[in-house]
Amino acid sequence: MKRIFLLLILVIFVGGLLIWQSERRTKPSQPVPPAGYTLEVYAQSLDDPRVIAFDPQGRMLVSETSAGRVTLVTPDRKVLLEELDNPHGLAFYEDRSDRSYTTYLYVATTLEVARYAYDVATATVDIASKKNIVDLPKGGKHFIRTIGFGKDFRDAPIIEGLSRESFLSPIKLYVSVGSSCDACLENSWKYASILESDSKGTYTAEVAGGLRNSEFFTFHPTTGELWASEQSRSRFPDEINIIKPPLKYGWPYCYGNQMWDTTFTETTDRTDLPMDCTRTEPPVIELPENANPRGIVFLSPTELLVAYQDKIVLFDEQHQPSDFMNGSFADLKIDSHGDLFISDDSAGIIYRVSRP
Numbered sequence: 001m002k003r004i005f006l007l008l009i010l011v012i013f014v015g016g017l018l019i020w021q022s023e024r025r026t027k028p029s030q031p032v033p034p035a036g037y038t039l040e041v042y043a044q045s046l047d048d049p050r051v052i053a054f055d056p057q058g059r060m061l062v063s064e065t066s067a068g069r070v071t072l073v074t075p076d077r078k079v080l081l082e083e084l085d086n087p088h089g090l091a092f093y094e095d096r097s098d099r100s101y102t103t104y105l106y107v108a109t110t111l112e113v114a115r116y117a118y119d120v121a122t123a124t125v126d127i128a129s130k131k132n133i134v135d136l137p138k139g140g141k142h143f144i145r146t147i148g149f150g151k152d153f154r155d156a157p158i159i160e161g162l163s164r165e166s167f168l169s170p171i172k173l174y175v176s177v178g179s180s181c182d183a184c185l186e187n188s189w190k191y192a193s194i195l196e197s198d199s200k201g202t203y204t205a206e207v208a209g210g211l212r213n214s215e216f217f218t219f220h221p222t223t224g225e226l227w228a229s230e231q232s233r234s235r236f237p238d239e240i241n242i243i244k245p246p247l248k249y250g251w252p253y254c255y256g257n258q259m260w261d262t263t264f265t266e267t268t269d270r271t272d273l274p275m276d277c278t279r280t281e282p283p284v285i286e287l288p289e290n291a292n293p294r295g296i297v298f299l300s301p302t303e304l305l306v307a308y309q310d311k312i313v314l315f316d317e318q319h320q321p322s323d324f325m326n327g328s329f330a331d332l333k334i335d336s337h338g339d340l341f342i343s344d345d346s347a348g349i350i351y352r353v354s355r356p
């Protein structure tokens with residue numbers, strides 16, 4: 001009887017040890033801040049937190065994409081919008097065209113960019129004020145959209161023969177739309193592109209095409225240039241691109257430093273999809289294949305942070321990389337105080353990284 005009891009204890013011990021080792025192998029390591037920085041959990045128990053945005057008072061909002069809602073994170077958590085179709089991109093715009101100085105919250109879902117009147121004093125959204133700004137094509141392989149307001153990059157009118165003023169706005173709304181497939185000839189020019197509009201949604205135009213999936217983008221703090229992370233096909237380098245109209249960035253034929261994809265054999269005479277890789281724009285930074293770059297932000301005018309391959313990488317002025325922090329993250333944002341905020345969509349956490 002004693003031997004049976006001891007054997008049972010041994011079995012339990014060995015089984016527990018195996019379970020502990022398995023959990024230790026599969027549990028992701030906790031993020032470790034870089035030297036000279038502190039790390040704290042800013043918010044947790046979120047459902048698939050993706051894009052972070054700050055309202056004019058510095059309060060944080062986040063899109064909980066799979067949950068279909070937009071949530072005010074601080075100072076008191078509350079749901080602002082719900083039952084949305086994969087909300088992702090968030091942006092604020094203050095309309096100063098009248099004396100009311102109305103503030104709007106823009107939300108990108110799969111099929112549209114919509115705006116809502118936002119009360120800055122109470123951090124509330126007027127749902128009845130919803131207005132469609134940009135119609136977007138249905139989802140597919142890439143169904144989340146990112147938005148942001150930045151300066152106008154054009155040197156010429158969008159349509160030849162029309163005055164530049166016909167589409168002139170000093171600040172424009174930019175929208176990234178991924179491809180509906182891995183590699184194909186799309187049936188809509190809005191796929192695999194970055195689009196533009198004005199704040200009122202009076203028109204929609206392509207800024208740049210041939211972008212398979214620019215899931216996140218940011219603006220350079222001094223030049224205002226639009227930098228976008230780009231997820232290429234498997235077997236090809238991923239990219240960081242500086243987006244300039246009306247350039248074409250290669251998809252579905254070319255990737256990385258103008259590398260031809262010999263496995264995609266469909267042909268086209270469309271001028272907006274050049275099959276000649278020498279006519280496509282190479283990336284400013286070439287990343288490893290299957291890097292799956294996501295969040296991107298400038299830590300300073302000469303320091304770029306990009307989240308990919310279970311870490312955040314810092315690129316210096318010469319675009320030389322160095323590891324900044326471990327972890328698999330979605331969005332990266334810098335607030336007005338210079339703190340870095342990071343959304344971990346798989347863990348449901350937002351981290352704050354700051355200097356003491």
